[in-house]
Amino acid sequence: MIRALHRWPGLLAAVVLLVLGLSGAALSVFPAAERLSAPQAEAGQSVADLVGKIAGAYPTVEQIRRAPSGKITAYWFEGGTPMAAVIDPATGQGVASADPNAVERWLTNLHRSFFLDDAGRLVMASGAGAMLILSLSGAWLIARRAGGWRRWCAPMRGAGPARWHAEMARVASVGLLLSAGTALWMTASTFDLLPDGEAQPGFPASVSGAHGVALADLDLIGSLAVTDLRSFTYPYPGDASDVFTLKTDAGSGYIDQGTGALLAWADATPWQRVSETIYMLHTGQGASVLGLALGLIALAIPGLAGTGLAVWLSGRGARGFRSAPAAQAETIVLVGSEGGSTRGFAETLARALGAAGQPVHVAPMSAFAPKSYGRAKRILILAATYGDGVAPASAKAFLDRLAALPAAPKAPLAVLGFGDRSFPAYCAYAAEVATAAEAKGWQELLPLATVDRQSPQDFHRWGVALGQILGVDLVLSHAPRSPRTTPLELIERRDYGAEVQAPTAILRFALPRASLWQRLRGRGFGRFVAGDLIGVVPEGASVPRFYSLASATRDGFVEIVVRKQPGGLCSGQLMALQPGDRVRAFLRRNPGFHAGRDRAPLILIGAGTGIGPLAGFVRANARRRPMHLFFGMRHAASDFLYGEDLAHWQAEGRLTRLITAASRGARPHYVQDALRADAAELTRLIQAGARIMVCGGREMAAGVSAALGEILAPAGLSPVLLKAEGRYVEDIY
Structure with a gap:
């Protein structure tokens, strides 16, 4: 046993x-290397002494942190650009970059x-x-x-x-x-x-409203050794209601920036010490x-x-079944899949070919290695498309490997694309593969074909054509794997757009709970953030529709924004939901459209239902990161989605600026017009390191890109350059 x-x-x-x-x-x-390389505070040095030296070197310092290794890091802004450095506590001067080690x-x-x-x-x-x-x-x-x-x-x-x-x-x-x-x-x-387990002091109900206290005169930090410091955070510049935040080995508290009084304190709990x-x-x-x-x-x-x-x-002796090695296979099946559904079609194809007496080798497209295909008579590529026409996860290296070949493989090629015609970049990656193969001189076995929304009929028709070429009766009967879903119960809905014939709703569902065992088995709803996706499987269909999330796990609910599309099966069913009704859905990560945790300003641009994830970013902005939201709608009186929330978040400091544009009314105004009207400030923000995040329809995204191209050209910048730097991301449909 x-x-x-x-x-x-x-x-x-x-x-x-x-x-x-x-x-x-x-x-x-x-950790050992950091301990040896980081300048250490001398025994007896006080936090007041350290703070004074750093403030002398960097007057706009916003936060000081001390790592368990003793490394001290200071953060500040310089000309609107966030800066950081490892500090020598003896001088307060930066001695090394604070950028994280890429290898680590x-x-x-x-x-x-x-x-x-x-x-x-x-x-x-x-x-x-x-x-x-x-x-x-x-x-x-x-x-x-x-x-x-x-x-x-x-x-x-x-x-x-x-x-x-x-x-x-x-x-x-x-x-x-x-x-x-x-x-x-x-x-x-x-x-x-x-x-x-971490004890958090209650934020003080009232403060002095003054500022400018001399930190060197504060007994609390004057008697505190640097070796006991965790972090010291300054108030937000110009905000008299904000406070100093001090975290030490013993606990954390808030200090009035005008009087230096300790406003609140909480000791570290035993549970916190155990966790640490x-x-x-x-x-x-x-x-x-x-x-x-x-x-x-x-x-x-x-x-x-x-x-x-x-x-x-x-x-025991080594036993077990082995599929055909690449060197012995007559048919090579290469798969480019993101979520795994295309892999299922490849397995169906391999089984059918195997039943027809064809040795088959199945591999990801990124494993493309023609030198290993010694007996290959044909190469079949089944390629999905991810996002706005890019390669799926298992195919990212394929085109580079193809381009590096001195000549095309001798075995002829057939490419089958998988996608959804409702998206602008339908099977764009498969088409790119077929174009690259043609340019390489690769012999064509079958013309490029596509499968829409995992259609078994499309797949079957392609199989018939392939069987005729091979001279075999090839029947591809594939049942798409239904995604494992979780029921979501609607708890609240807010309706908009009826007056402008564009019914739209913000739908809020209860957050489903999953046990650890369910998570270990890959079931239930996992952790998510705004910008991730949920796939909703409508009744009467097997293919999901995806919606961007406007909430995060921490919010305690699942929220999306839906507009009813003419003839839309999924949107029609979602718009018919009432509190208490349920829908089946699953979670899909979308890491390319996350706000991130850095402090660089964000320029959020969206129209219509594209406001969903952008509102989620603002809602989650408890750290008061600068966020500038440009929102386009039809009419402010009918479809100002999240209007009251945005005003509230702006008052809280979560949203820095809100600029709206209404396309219907006395003065039609689009979101790209609003961008042009704010050209000077946008240029300043982007030069200072701001990121741009765009969400909405394809036409809107194209108009935004064109407007930003005009705005940024005098500064020597462009959307293409910003995209290459990872500072311009889109979630478009």
Whole structure:
């Protein structure tokens, strides 16, 4: 029983464990390197002294942070541009860039989530769970083999892989147990399965309204050692109602900027201290020597995986089914898929060809390697299109590999595109592939064909044509996989647009709850932010329609904006919903249209239902990041979506400016007209590092791009250049 419990988690999670171990070992070096390289505050230096020196060097400083390693970072604005630097506490001067280490960030994303956001976090958590089981069961097996726990360090008998496996496990098991346990704790905390535990002082109901207190005279920070500091945040410039925020090892509080009085304070809770200790044990932040030790132990994972597999194979014998290798296949099927649905069509095609006696090799388009296709008689590409005509995740490297070839493959090519005709860039990537293949001189087996909305009929017709070319009776009967959905219950709706014959509604659904077990199985509704998508599967259809989210998990509800489209099946059903009714939906990430967490100003531009995610960005802007919203509508009296909310958010400081344009009325005005009228300020913001986010219809987006091109040309900028820098993103339909 214990041996089986030890064996199967190791076999099933081997790859994840290898990634966890190797990336964890590499990451363990960074806390020690930061500790050695960061200037350290001398014993006895006070926060008041540090604050004074930094303010002298950077008068517009907004925040000072001290990391567990002792590294001190200051943040400020210079000419409207956000700046940051690592500070020497002895002088208050910047001595190094505060930009995150690109290698460390890449490794961290790999280690935490396999670059797959919440789904990847769950995969890695399952790996940590497997490691926990392996550590516990392995320790029990070692103790049994050694003759009891008291003989843990006794010499081992035996030889070969089994001996090496046991010896390495004996050394590494305690460290791996610690790493796995702390990883699971941190994952549970990330998914809000554990209480936050951090004590937050209540924001003061009243302040003096004055400003300009001399920080050097404050006893609170004068007696506080820099080594106890977490962060010190200044009030928002010009806001007399704001306060200083102080966070220390002991707790956090607010200080009046006019009198220096401590307005509120909350001590760190025991739960918070436990959470911070676990974070330290897992990451090595604040305990670099321990981190290096755990990193060294993690390097044992590849050895354990190899010797463990060798032990299993020696006792069982390697058996199992293998699909046709690329070198032996007569038909190569390459798949470009984002969500996995196109992969399902490829599997149906491979099974049908296999039944007709054709050896088939199926691979992602990014794995395109013609030199490996020694017996290939044909190459079939099934390519979906992601977003505004770009390559899906599994095909990003294909065109580069094709361009690098000295000549086209000898086997003829057929390209089949998958898409949705309701989107402007219908099968655009498949068309780009076909065009590139033609330019390369690649022989055509079949002309470019398309499958609209996962149509089994379109796929079947293409299969018939392919079968005629091959001389076989090829019947492609594919049933699209229905996406796994969650019921959403409507709790509130706000209606607009009836007066201008454009019925539109803001629909708010209750946030569905999912257990950890459901999340581990990939079910239920995961974490999301504004700008992500929900796919709604209308009754009587199998293909979902996607809507941009105007809310985040933290808001406690799921919100979208829907306009009724003439003859639209999904929009018609959504617009007919009343509170208490339900619809089935699923979540899809859209990381290319997230506001991000930096402090660069945002220029939000939208029209009609495109206001949805933009309103979600403003709603989530608790940090008062500068946001400038340009919103186009038909008539302010009928379809001013989120009108009251926007006014409220502007009063709270979440929205810096709101500029509206109404296309109907005495003076028709479009959103691009509003942009031109604000040309000088837009140019200033963009030169200062602002990002542009556009959401709405394709025609509106084209008009906005043209207007911004005119506005920015005198400054030597353009939408194309900003897009290349990642500072101009669109979510258009």
